[in-house]
Amino acid sequence: MASIGSVTRQIAALEITNNGKKPAGASSSSSSSFRPGHGKQPSQNVSKLLTKFSAPNPFPNTKPAQGSSLRHPTTATNATTHASSSKNSKAQPPGPLDIGTYDGGLEADEEKRGERVTGEAAEDLALDSSVSGKNPTREWTLHDFDIGRPLGKGKFGRVYMVRTKSEPKYILALKTLYKSEIVQSKVEKQIRREIEIQQNLRHPNVLRLYGYFHDEKRIFLMLEFAGKGELYKQLSKYGSFSERRSSRYIYQMADALIYLHGKHVIHRDIKPENLLLGINGELKIGDFGWSVHAPGNRRMTLCGTLDYLPPEMVEGKAHNERVDYWALGVLTYEFLVGAPPFEDRDSVNNTYRRIAKVDLKWPKDRELSPEVKDLITKLLRHDPQARIPLTDAIRHPWILKHNKFRESDA
Ligand code: AMP
Numbered sequence: 001m002a003s004i005g006s007v008t009r010q011i012a013a014l015e016i017t018n019n020g021k022k023p024a025g026a027s028s029s030s031s032s033s034f035r036p037g038h039g040k041q042p043s044q045n046v047s048k049l050l051t052k053f054s055a056p057n058p059f060p061n062t063k064p065a066q067g068s069s070l071r072h073p074t075t076a077t078n079a080t081t082h083a084s085s086s087k088n089s090k091a092q093p094p095g096p097l098d099i100g101t102y103d104g105g106l107e108a109d110e111e112k113r114g115e116r117v118t119g120e121a122a123e124d125l126a127l128d129s130s131v132s133g134k135n136p137t138r139e140w141t142l143h144d145f146d147i148g149r150p151l152g153k154g155k156f157g158r159v160y161m162v163r164t165k166s167e168p169k170y171i172l173a174l175k176t177l178y179k180s181e182i183v184q185s186k187v188e189k190q191i192r193r194e195i196e197i198q199q200n201l202r203h204p205n206v207l208r209l210y211g212y213f214h215d216e217k218r219i220f221l222m223l224e225f226a227g228k229g230e231l232y233k234q235l236s237k238y239g240s241f242s243e244r245r246s247s248r249y250i251y252q253m254a255d256a257l258i259y260l261h262g263k264h265v266i267h268r269d270i271k272p273e274n275l276l277l278g279i280n281g282e283l284k285i286g287d288f289g290w291s292v293h294a295p296g297n298r299r300m301t302l303c304g305t306l307d308y309l310p311p312e313m314v315e316g317k318a319h320n321e322r323v324d325y326w327a328l329g330v331l332t333y334e335f336l337v338g339a340p341p342f343e344d345r346d347s348v349n350n351t352y353r354r355i356a357k358v359d360l361k362w363p364k365d366r367e368l369s370p371e372v373k374d375l376i377t378k379l380l381r382h383d384p385q386a387r388i389p390l391t392d393a394i395r396h397p398w399i400l401k402h403n404k405f406r407e408s409d410a
Contacts, residue, residue: 097163
């Protein structure tokens with residue numbers, strides 16, 4: 001119970017529905033790390049995945065007294081949010097599940113931002129997982145959490161590390177979104193869609209959305225806590241990654257994309273900024289802002305980040321899930337080189353032009369292996385149909401060279 005790993009496993013129980021039953025088959029299982037067919041098994045339950053990918057006990061010698069060290073140091077009630085916080089709490093040695101110190105950001109925001117939203121937009125944004133779809137969660141409110149350290153700020157609000165007050169104490173990332181700002185940006189439908197997509201996804205490399213609720217002014221998303229933070233920060237810190245590290249990320253990314261495409265979800269905004277790292281350093285796709293749930297649909301909307309746009313989108317043609325194959329090629333290149341392949345910092349038009357011609361140049365100051373050049377070349381094909389299928393990409397020699405798979409998996 002004291003380890004993050006065990007808590008991660010318990011998080012699976014958040015799926016417990018209103019009638020207190022776990023989803024069918026919610027048991028632990030052992031499985032290989034090579035999951036070529038994984039994308040075709042969307043029904044694999046989250047308990048299995050979390051057990052499989054949960055962290056080892058980082059505090060093997062810590063034996064907390066029953067219930068005490070998991071408990072938050074204080075439970076001071078705040079007048080504005082009524083959420084418990086550790087602000088001004090007496091200093092205590094950090095426990096194994098320390099969630100850090102709350103900075104009062106929610107109350108600060110409450111004074112400065114957030115109008116009430118009315119009408120159709122209010123209906124669109126009345127998002128509550130306790131009444132949603134086939135798998136309603138229990139009913140959640142902000143009072144149910146101890147709020148810890150800030151994890152970051154997004155466009156529409158802050159993200160905090162939190163812990164549920166009731167036993168067992170789950171660790172989560174709680175993301176706030178201000179409804180009025182969503183309406184101002186005219187993205188209420190998009191946000192709703194993003195949440196609807198993410199709540200249905202179960203894959204070890206896709207950030208879980210366990211539940212959501214709202215109050216008059218805000219939406220709260222109960223997200224899986226990505227213990228190692230943003231991948232982009234790591235890339236900025238090191239400039240680029242080794243082939244071994246890149247290959248592991250690309251394998252996880254490809255496996256997650258196979259799963260998403262199997263559910264007719266095209267991501268469309270793959271880039272390092274949208275990737276988080278779990279407690280074991282495993283990759284987590286964390287942003288579904290541009291995802292499209294499009295069974296058999298070919299979309300014409302121009303969106304996504306310029307450097308990752310494929311030729312068909314640059315040229316305004318219809319596109320399908322193979323836009324993500326292209327983006328995987330761009331991501332592989334960026335991990336290894338530290339910059340995307342068609343970048344032109346001076347001219348957007350030149351970036352477009354280079355993408356349209358697939359003007360791929362290898363860096364002079366860095367030796368890349370023939371295997372990875374081969375994979376990148378096969379992903380960055382102008383014709384979407386000519387791009388290497390992801391099921392082949394995860395068996396590419398460059399992936400096999402750097403990832404340990406059991407023989408029986410191959
Ligand atoms: P976002 O609004 O998703 O852009 O989140 C803002 C920042 O909060 C991100 O850049 C991350 O640093 C952090 N963050 C968001 N979600 C999580 C999470 N699930 N776990 C850990 N950190 C997160």
